[in-house]
Amino acid sequence: MEELGEFLEAELLSNEKRKKILVMDDEDMVGEIACQMLDFLGFDAVHVFDGQAAVETFQVHKNNGEPFNAVIMDLTIPGGMGGKEAVTEILAVDATAKVFVSSGYSTDPAMVNYREFGFTGVIVKPFDLAAIQEILDKLV
Template identity: 60%
Template sequence: MFALLEESHLVAQEKKKKILVMDDEDMVGEIACQMIEYLGYKALRVTDGADAVREYKKHRDDGDGFQAVIMDLTIPGGMGGKEAVGKILKIDSEATVFVSSGYSTDPVLLNFQKYGFSGGIAKPFDLAAMQNLLSSVV
C-alpha cells in the first residue's frame, strides 16, 4: 500500500513540472505539447523567442519556473532558438534549454553545447525521443 502511495505521489509531483515549448508551426507545437503532457508534465507553448524569454522570466520571477525549454532553431521573421537561448541563460545560467530542428544535420543541433543548449531533438518528434530528452535532465 505504501508503495502505491509513494508512486502516486511521484506521479503527482511529476505533473507539476513545466516545460516551455517554442515553435512557430501550430501543428508541431501542439504535438510537442501533447507529447509532453502525455508524459506527465505541464506544457506551455509560445511561437517565438521573444515570447519564450518573456514567459521564462515571468514564471521564474513568480517562483514557478520551467524545468526545461524546447526551442525551435529557426523562426522566420522572429527570434529563433539560437538567439533566445543566450537571453534565457542571462536570466538563469542554470536553465535547461533544448534545441529542436527539422534539419537533423544542422550544426547547432549536432553541436548543441557549443551554442548553450543542454541537448537537442530532431523533428518530427517521436514520443520515445521526447521522453529520453526530458528524463535526461528533468
C-alpha cells in the first residue's frame, strides 16, 4: 500500500502543469531543436512556421484558457509574416505577452533595439541551452 502512495505522489508531481512556449521559425530543424531544448528545460513547446500561424495559435490557446507563457519568434520569414510584424498582432491579443525575437543577424535593429519593436528580449541563433534557460528563468 505504501508503494501505491509513493507512486501516486510521483504521478502528481510529474503531471504538474508545465509552462508553455510558442516557437515560430520557418526552418523545421531549428524549430524542432528549439522544442527539444525547451522540453529538456521543463517546458512544453509548440512549433509553428510563420507569424500568421503564431498569431492564430496564440489566440486559440488564450481563448481556451491555456495561454503561452512566452513566445520565441524568428525575426524574418521569407515569403511570410516574420517576428517584426507578428509581435504587434500578438500584443494586440495580449498586451502582457512575453515575446522574444530570435535571429542570427545580431546587428538587425530589431535585435539591437528589441523593446522599440515590442519584444521582451533577444535569443540569438544558434540557440544556446544555458542562454535560453537563463532568459526563461527570469521571465516565467
